[in-house]
Amino acid sequence: MQGSLIETLARQGVTRRTFMKYCATLASMMALPPSAGRAMAEAMASAPAASKRPSVIWLPFQECTGCTESITRSHSPTLEGLIFDVISLDYQETLMAAAGHQAEEALHAAMKANEGKYLLIVDGSIPLGLDGAYSCIAGKSNLESLKEVAKGAAAIVAMGSCAAFGGLPKANPNPTGAVSVADVIKDKPIVNIPGCPPIPTVMTGVLAHFLTFGSLPELDKLGRPKAFYGETIHDRCYRRPFYDQGKFAKTFDDEGARKGWCLFELGCKGPVTYNACATVKWNGGTSWPVESGHGCLGCSEPDFWDGGGFYKALSMPANPLKMAAKAAAVGAVAGVAVSFFNRGKKSAAKSAHETTTLADLEK
Ligand code: SF4
Ligand code: SF4
Missing domain, CATH: 4.10.480.10 (Cytochrome-c3 hydrogenase, C-terminal domain)
Structure with missing residues (x-):
């Protein structure tokens, strides 16, 4: 049975104090003031019932599933993983139980119910070659799906180097004509979280910022959160x-x-x-x-x-x-x-x- 995040954390043996410290660390990593850590903790701890949680739709395109592996398999249980209890992950082909028509119905129901408010996560590049025929889901090319779902999104997270920059599929000679999310969508806020794969904590930080402040964190010229990509290795x-x-x-x-x-x-x-x-x-x-x-x-x-x-x-x-x-x-x-x-x-x-x-x- 699903309770509040704090109850879930307690069941996992994570104390309130540890959670507060985690939020403070996350805020500090993102170069936010100490008050932001408290705000993040409050926003996440007071997550509403599952039916009212912020809707997230996650579309995997031309990718290797490494990004999903990185986010979900880092170590368990994780505070990063538990953050996902704060959102309603309404569509993610790799993780969801539904398949086929049921999955498509869930996608369209989430889009309709949360029009203009949902967060769209994309991993994988978008192939433009052969009219997008290199990668299709439910009879639609990735290009069609991206345009359709992006239309009602509040913001888009391009997760991993493939979604952010084209990644491996775009490597010379780019046989499928792979492009990034930002190459296709021009009228929505997009945050790039590149990496092959990306670091789970970075994803959590961006999600926590969006949930707390309703906006994306400050970005660099390549659309990456400055807090995590502001310095070189x-x-x-x-x-x-x-x-x-x-x-x-x-x-x-x-x-x-x-x-x-x-x-x-x-x-x-x-x-x-x-x-x-x-x-x-x-x-x-x-x-x-x-x-x-x-x-x-x-x-x-x-x-x-x-x-x-x-x-x-x-x-x-x-x-x-x-x-x-x-x-x-x-x-x-x-x-x-x-x-x-x-x-x-x-x-x-x-x-x-x-x-x-x-x-x-x-x-
Ligand atoms: S050390 Fe470099 S190659 Fe390795 S994961 Fe980090 S950015 Fe990528
Ligand atoms: S190993 Fe050397 S070159 Fe590489 S990041 Fe460290 S100091 Fe720089």
Whole structure:
């Protein structure tokens, strides 16, 4: 039997105090004032009966189900998972019991009952090739479904790099003509939560913000919540002191790697990747890829699959001290912008991905 969130938490062994602390941490991660933590706790704890909870419709398109796995399978039970008790998840093909006509009826009933108020979550890209025939659900192309359901949505969450930027399906040569949600929908507020997959806490933070304030959090130029994508992996990486000292692992099992030296020369894309992995971490804060000994692949950036090789070092200088000396010698002006991922392309994100390369300094 479903009770209030607080009752559900108590049954799971989570105290009110722990819940309040969780909300305060979430607010602080999102750079909100302490009062926002209390507001979030109150908004979520006073979630109304199931029939009146904010409606969420979740459409999976051209995807691998990794985003759903990330959100639902991180660890159990989770406060993140329990947040879903605050919303009414009215349609999600992977998680819902209904199938076929019943599922479609549930979708249309939720759209009708919550017209203009529901939150639409999309994971997966939208294939435009062959009139959308590459991916169809209930006899409709993903393109048709997206347009139909987006019409009555209050806001849209593009979850994962495929929905946010096209992701793997859009990788060269993009056989299905995959595009992102924002490439199709132009008249609704859209928040991008990229990552392959995205971090569950980021999703929870965005949901909590929407439930508490009825709006999306502040976004960067790529439509990502600034609170979670405002800094690079490199900015907050615990291996950063080794980078600054010019100490780099040369192979994944050499002495430097065992001592925790920087993975830059092994292809780490941390310096040009905006995400919260280094601070929020994964699996309930257990670890994250760089802590496990593998460089960042840049999964929360547009076109990361086509970025020039996962194990190829970035073209920016590996030794920052040498870079500074070189810059001083040639009188180079810092701030020359070259996006590793979008080099040479027109990109609204350019200023958000500024890095100075050795090539720039040598000009
Ligand atoms: S290059 Fe990668 S491993 Fe090295 S400090 Fe930056 S993020 Fe960490
Ligand atoms: S460390 Fe980099 S590649 Fe790994 S999940 Fe985080 S952003 Fe994605």
